Amino acid sequence: MRVMVIGKATEASEAGTPPTMEAFEAMERFIEELAQAGVLVAGAGLKNSAQAKRIVIEGDSRTVIDGPFAEARELVAGFQIWEVKDMDEAMAWAMRSPNPMPGRSEMEIRPFIEAQDMAQALNLEGTHEAPSGERGRLGVA
Amino acid sequence: MRRPVASAGGLASPDAVARRRLVRAAALIEKGKVTAAETPTPSEISRAIEATFRIERARLIAGLARVVHDVDLAEELAQDALVMALAEWPRSGVPARPGAWLMTVAKRRAVDAIRRDRMRERKHEEIARTLDEATDGAVEAVDAAMDDDLGDELLGLIFTACHPILSRDARAALTLRVVGGLTTDEIARAFLASEPAIAQRIVRAKKTIARAGLGFAVPRGADLAARLPSVLEVIYLIFNEGYAATAGDDLVRLDLCLEARRLGRMLAARMPRDxxxxxxxxxxxxxxxxxxxxxxxxxxxxxxxxxxxxxxxxxxxxxxxxxxxxxxxxxxxxxxxxxxxxxxxxxxxxxxxxxxxxxxxxxxxxxxxxxxxxVAPSPVVDLNRAIAHSMAFGPDAGLRLLNEIAGPDADTLRSYAPLPAARGDFLFRAGRLAEARAEFQAAAALARNTRERAFLLSRADACDGRA
CATH class of the missing domain: 1.20.58 (Methane Monooxygenase Hydroxylase; Chain G, domain 1)
Incomplete structure (x- = not known):
């Protein structure tokens, strides 16, 4: 299963304070360990919300709100995508993550909705049907 | 968290450096006690411990195998360490460096095992004195073996499990067992074999490795280049077992694809220049x-x-x-x-x-x-090549290449339904419908399952419709 590991923002990250060299290196090594274990799929850190924009969608209207946004703890400061066997394994990895921020910080683990979940949730009938009339019904790969 | 995974492989550094960095990393990691908002239940705790063990298991076996020169014993020692963790950690909490904790415990068990062996070898009167000496010496020997620069432990284990002295099937089963952590039952279901057969295959492979005295090191230089193909072959074999699944428990076999891909990611992270x-x-x-x-x-x-x-x-x-x-x-x-x-x-x-x-x-x-x-000639490549040429340059190009598949290759493909199916398709597209129908019927007779057969027969019928 794939999970998104969301690193929540803090007052410090929102203020644009860069992590200490130590914290940065610890995170680098953690990421390397994840890569070596074949767990890491993707990841990135995000700039603070001062550089963000929000688009509010209501019917046909689109309203743009410029950052920064309040409630630092509800904002996302970075993410990684991991491929793990189950939530227990994701938790075991998360428990050994260094703290990317000075002081208290939070991370959140959210499993992906995968194709099979979609199929179940929407009870998609017939989505397998590909455009007809294509040539090469031979399974060329 | 700052960079995309694209460059993750590029980070890999020489093994000794990497190991030193990991040690420093572990020291840097905050040692704050983990507390849950709600007190975890015993089953939650043991699940957490088992998940931690799963992460560490392969590396643990790899490190231990280098010391005891015996995959079977290494696996046993790792399992013992898990038992100790299940007894200890619910009280003490999961240690800040669980891998190091498990390794220390397993090493101690390894020393005990070495000591037992020596006791058997020596005369009774010497036992008491030897025991002390052996213990001290053994601990040092174990430490020294662990510090030997044999390259990344896990990579060494992968190369050993995929050693060319083992058959392809044995390599695949052993790799899934010791590196992938699958049970023999899971491997048996994935390979549509019986559990005793897989268990025996693994036991034999372990014995072969012990008899050959393999050192669990990562091969170097020309040796590395010579040994790598047998590793890649095994990983792709595992992938294809899942990908080409035509029978059996599909979910188990799908997992085989994902496990092979994980092995591939692990290998690529360690060999980013290959x-x-x-x-x-x-x-x-x-x-x-x-x-x-x-x-x-x-x-x-x-x-x-x-x-x-x-x-x-x-x-x-x-x-x-x-x-x-x-x-x-x-x-x-x-x-x-x-x-x-x-x-x-x-x-x-x-x-x-x-x-x-x-x-x-x-x-x-x-x-x-x-x-x-x-670079990799095979009858199936020839067939796919003919299909590709027919798609690119028309049915006649495809037919010409199919006719070139001759000699022993043709024998290999004699009962292979896709060959007449491809020829039927080319003939159909060339407007030679009677010949096409005969090919589709021949292919249907060779089809391995009813769905494939029904599909080919419907194509044969379509030739009549156009005729």
């Missing part, structure tokens, strides 16, 4: 992106050109194209410099890049098959 390793990873990423699009709701196989491409996993495709780009950066852009995995990845990428089946770059695919035929 083009074929990256090529194999790219191939598996791109093929795995289609796993969900390959079967309809009724379980029927959906061929590549008819799949709903919206169902392809774009993240997996991106990772595959990225790995392929890294491989090409190492080999250069000329396909004539590519090995078989980079070529196959490039083929898979041609399909992945086409938004619609009609956009497929068939001339490029035909050229890549020409290259693949040169």
């Amino acid at each position: 083009a074929e390793t990256l090529g194999l990873l790219a191939l598996m990423e791109i093929q795995a992106s289609r796993l969900r699009a390959r079967t309809g709701p009724d379980g029927a196989f959906v061929p590549l050109t008819e799949q709903d491409r919206a169902r392809w996993d774009q993240l997996s495709i991106r990772l595959g194209l990225d790995a392929l780009a890294r491989a090409e950066a190492l080999t250069g852009p000329e396909a004539s410099d590519w090995g078989p995995y980079v070529l196959q990845a490039a083929l898979a990428a041609c399909h992945a890049r086409a938004r619609r089946a009609a956009d497929t770059d068939w001339p490029r695919i035909a050229a890549l098959y020409d290259q693949l035929r040169a």
